[in-house]
Amino acid sequence: xxxVLLVDDDPAILEVLRIYLSREGHTLLEASDGEQALALAxxxxxxxxxxxxxxxxxxxxxxxxxxxxxxxxxxxxxxxxEEQDRLQGLDLGAEDYVVKPxxxxxxxxxxxxxxxxxxxxxxLRFGDLELRPxxxxxxxxxxxxxxxKLEFNLLLTLAQHPGLVWSRERLLxxxxxxxxxxxxxVVDVHMVALRKKLGDDAENPRYLETVxxxxxxxxxxG
Amino acid sequence: xxxVLLVDDDPAILEVLRIYLSREGHTLLEASDGEQALALAxxxxxxxxxxxxxxxxxxxxxxxxxxxxxxxxxxxxxxxxEEQDRLQGLDLGAEDYVVKPxxxxxxxxxxxxxxxxxxxxxxLRFGDLELRPxxxxxxxxxxxxxxxKLEFNLLLTLAQHPGLVWSRERLLxxxxxxxxxxxxxVVDVHMVALRKKLGDDAENPRYLETVxxxxxxxxxxG
DNA sequence: GCTGCCTTTCACTCAATCTTCACGACCCTC
DNA sequence: GAGGGTCGTGAAGATTGAGTGAAAGGCAGC
Numbered sequence: 001x002x003x004v005l006l007v008d009d010d011p012a013i014l015e016v017l018r019i020y021l022s023r024e025g026h027t028l029l030e031a032s033d034g035e036q037a038l039a040l041a042x043x044x045x046x047x048x049x050x051x052x053x054x055x056x057x058x059x060x061x062x063x064x065x066x067x068x069x070x071x072x073x074x075x076x077x078x079x080x081x082e083e084q085d086r087l088q089g090l091d092l093g094a095e096d097y098v099v100k101p102x103x104x105x106x107x108x109x110x111x112x113x114x115x116x117x118x119x120x121x122x123x124l125r126f127g128d129l130e131l132r133p134x135x136x137x138x139x140x141x142x143x144x145x146x147x148x149k150l151e152f153n154l155l156l157t158l159a160q161h162p163g164l165v166w167s168r169e170r171l172l173x174x175x176x177x178x179x180x181x182x183x184x185x186v187v188d189v190h191m192v193a194l195r196k197k198l199g200d201d202a203e204n205p206r207y208l209e210t211v212x213x214x215x216x217x218x219x220x221x222g
Numbered sequence: 223x224x225x226v227l228l229v230d231d232d233p234a235i236l237e238v239l240r241i242y243l244s245r246e247g248h249t250l251l252e253a254s255d256g257e258q259a260l261a262l263a264x265x266x267x268x269x270x271x272x273x274x275x276x277x278x279x280x281x282x283x284x285x286x287x288x289x290x291x292x293x294x295x296x297x298x299x300x301x302x303x304e305e306q307d308r309l310q311g312l313d314l315g316a317e318d319y320v321v322k323p324x325x326x327x328x329x330x331x332x333x334x335x336x337x338x339x340x341x342x343x344x345x346l347r348f349g350d351l352e353l354r355p356x357x358x359x360x361x362x363x364x365x366x367x368x369x370x371k372l373e374f375n376l377l378l379t380l381a382q383h384p385g386l387v388w389s390r391e392r393l394l395x396x397x398x399x400x401x402x403x404x405x406x407x408v409v410d411v412h413m414v415a416l417r418k419k420l421g422d423d424a425e426n427p428r429y430l431e432t433v434x435x436x437x438x439x440x441x442x443x444g
Numbered sequence: 445g446c447t448g449c450c451t452t453t454c455a456c457t458c459a460a461t462c463t464t465c466a467c468g469a470c471c472c473t474c
Numbered sequence: 475g476a477g478g479g480t481c482g483t484g485a486a487g488a489t490t491g492a493g494t495g496a497a498a499g500g501c502a503g504c
Contacts, residue, residue, distance in 0.1 A: 257467085370462085372462075373461095406463095407463090408463060408464080411462085411463075411464090434470095434471075
């Protein structure tokens with residue numbers, strides 16, 4: 001199914017969730033402190049995150065990942081009575097939380113919901129175009145495309161949400177990083193480069209569509 | 223913000239949530255049994271649903287709405303110890319739940335998350351006309367419509383509140399921005415353009431209705 | 445330090461879009 | 475049925491937004 005990164009400093013919790021989650025068909029990654037969590041996060045499809053952690057709190061981890069991997073769904077494990085934290089967590093962008101002590105079956109159910117919501121895939125294909133996020137490779141008609149890091153990220157971001165319109169601002173935030181100081185016309189320039197490499201025409205695009213006054217979108221099939 | 227349908231048979235709960243949710247800027251619809259809930263659901267952007275209800279249980283309601291309005295996010299209110307119910311609720315497709323006794327702030331936060339996730343409803347349909355806010359796409363009889371940014375925003379604003387009359391002033395405020403310096407007849411001009419694209423006739427409109435002396439409204443179904 | 449790629453800014457152009465205006469039709473009141 | 479207000483609508487002009495080429499700055503590897 002999916003790769004689940006499980007972060008808790010309590011071995012008992014790790015163990016019980018490991019059993020339930022692997023029974024569900026997931027591959028498990030495990031970490032017992034914030035640093036390890038960050039190191040492994042890039043490989044995960046879902047993150048189950050305890051709030052109280054050595055080295056870095058679950059919060060910090062969530063906050064950092066929010067920027068690095070905004071699409072990574074996070075299920076937070078909180079102790080009862082940490083309502084304040086829970087609220088902040090939700091506002092921070094965590095997708096969901098469970099209160100300890102929890103039933104493992106509930107965690108499994110929530111993970112299922114998170115995954116269903118995201119429709120995660122490791123292999124994107126749109127007609128002639130093929131993307132492999134993991135390997136950071138792109139093919140056009142079977143031929144490998146030579147894309148710069150930025151170009152790949154930009155294309156991937158758009159392609160992972162076909163049809164969805166992205167403002168330049170949101171793209172800057174997502175692809176360039178939230179603190180990017182430059183002007184938003186960079187996006188246009190890279191769009192031109194991408195279109196050139198994809199053989200796409202701005203007037204009549206197959207893949208990268210301009211939404212005037214709003215931003216860009218990856219064209220939906222059909 | 224959004225229209226929240228609040229369903230509970232306990233007046234105290236209705237009241238406290240009414241206060242918090244309207245403070246958050248939402249418009250409230252209220253029901254105290256399952257029948258009323260079903261009757262009002264069509265108008266809602268989010269549903270907050272108690273499980274224990276007269277006439278029809280929250281479950282039944284959820285199950286029915288799942289089919290009728292699969293896009294309507296549901297936040298279920300469950301009593302503690304109903305874990306069984308909770309799991310079934312999630313599998314049923316409810317988006318989320320909160321356990322009583324809950325903090326109203328938490329409910330507000332969860333509603334916010336649900337709305338953010340949905341983009342406040344991702345799919346509007348009125349007969350032949352279909353709108354997808356997030357994708358900024360509009361279809362008429364299955365054919366994509368080419369709308370300018372302004373036209374789309376205008377149409378969306380009206381369509382998100384069928385039957386509601388908007389004065390030109392309010393439309394300017396909402397669609398053009400609150401500090402718009404121009405004259406309000408612009409609205410008329412864009413209305414003409416929209417009607418043309420929608421194949422609508424000012425005399426006898428299917429969608430965009432003039433309310434003489436007041437403003438415009440999106441015609442309600444039927 | 446040089447080379448070559450990658451990224452960013454800038455300037456120019458063209459096209460899409462928005463706004464205003466003007467005119468006429470219609471409606472309501474007196 | 476006259477007059478004032480309201481709305482529909484076409485057209486002209488003003489404005490904005492995006493495509494794009496070129497140049498300059500950065501950076502990594504040699």
